[in-house]
Amino acid sequence: MKKFISNEPSCPVDYAFKRIGGKYKGRILWYLHMNSVMRYGELRKALSDITPKMLTQTVRELEDDALVHRKVYHEVPPKVEYSLTETGNELIPFITYLKQWGEKQIEKER
Amino acid sequence: MKKFISNEPSCPVDYAFKRIGGKYKGRILWYLHMNSVMRYGELRKALSDITPKMLTQTVRELEDDALVHRKVYHEVPPKVEYSLTETGNELIPFITYLKQWGEKQIEKER
DNA sequence: CGGTATCCTCGGTGATACTG
DNA sequence: CAGTATCACCGAGGATACCG
Numbered sequence: 001m002k003k004f005i006s007n008e009p010s011c012p013v014d015y016a017f018k019r020i021g022g023k024y025k026g027r028i029l030w031y032l033h034m035n036s037v038m039r040y041g042e043l044r045k046a047l048s049d050i051t052p053k054m055l056t057q058t059v060r061e062l063e064d065d066a067l068v069h070r071k072v073y074h075e076v077p078p079k080v081e082y083s084l085t086e087t088g089n090e091l092i093p094f095i096t097y098l099k100q101w102g103e104k105q106i107e108k109e110r
Numbered sequence: 111m112k113k114f115i116s117n118e119p120s121c122p123v124d125y126a127f128k129r130i131g132g133k134y135k136g137r138i139l140w141y142l143h144m145n146s147v148m149r150y151g152e153l154r155k156a157l158s159d160i161t162p163k164m165l166t167q168t169v170r171e172l173e174d175d176a177l178v179h180r181k182v183y184h185e186v187p188p189k190v191e192y193s194l195t196e197t198g199n200e201l202i203p204f205i206t207y208l209k210q211w212g213e214k215q216i217e218k219e220r
Numbered sequence: 221c222g223g224t225a226t227c228c229t230c231g232g233t234g235a236t237a238c239t240g
Numbered sequence: 241c242a243g244t245a246t247c248a249c250c251g252a253g254g255a256t257a258c259c260g
Contacts, residue, residue: 014137040242102122187221188260
């Protein structure tokens with residue numbers, strides 16, 4: 001039987017995983033989906049175990065990958081709002097599926 | 111506006127990511143989906159950059175998580191076949207979606 | 221053929237303190 | 241409020257050699 005082998009240096013599956021992998025990206029995308037718009041401090045509270053450095057770093061990566069939009073209000077005190085971009089929104093069906101699968105597996109373990 | 115915050119210690123999204131995250135798991139699941147059954151050496155060729163240690167470690171984790179089935183033939187020379195379990199198959203729609211999304215993004219970059 | 225056994229590297233993550 | 245700046249750690253992943 002002839003096997004299908006895709007040996008591209010950058011497999012699309014790998015590519016996608018790199019863009020949404022990492023310790024917090026899945027949760028951030030999910031929270032932004034649930035809330036539409038969140039401020040820096042709100043994300044920080046939602047991801048209670050995250051350090052400011054990691055939060056900033058992670059949302060910047062998501063912004064560079066065009067999954068998250070960052071809106072800065074030049075006020076005092078400062079205000080920054082995060083939301084999903086169109087491309088980020090395209091990931092939601094996928095994250096929803098993954099979440100349901102995860103819930104099912106957790107249920108199985110009990 | 112009241113925000114939706116899910117602060118469970120083990121969010122299902124996180125849970126799922128941990129089970130299919132890692133450098134090679136996505137590709138292994140995808141290859142097994144495409145080929146139905148693959149031997150150790152075939153997986154090794156498919157994932158040309160993987161070391162035997164990492165391959166063994168990764169498929170063992172997938173086996174422990176009941177995503178992959180490992181069938182040993184007690185022959186000489188030895189023969190081991192890997193395939194997706196039912197639970198592993200449930201991830202395929204998700205990986206398919208992710209793959210298409212990845213292809214689209216790669217296309218955008220060009 | 222299908223793995224193990226060691227040893228080692230490196231970068232993703234964390235802790236803490238400070239700032240416009 | 242929304243970040244930066246440093247320094248430190250540790251474990252996922254890699255290199256290499258060997259085994260039943």
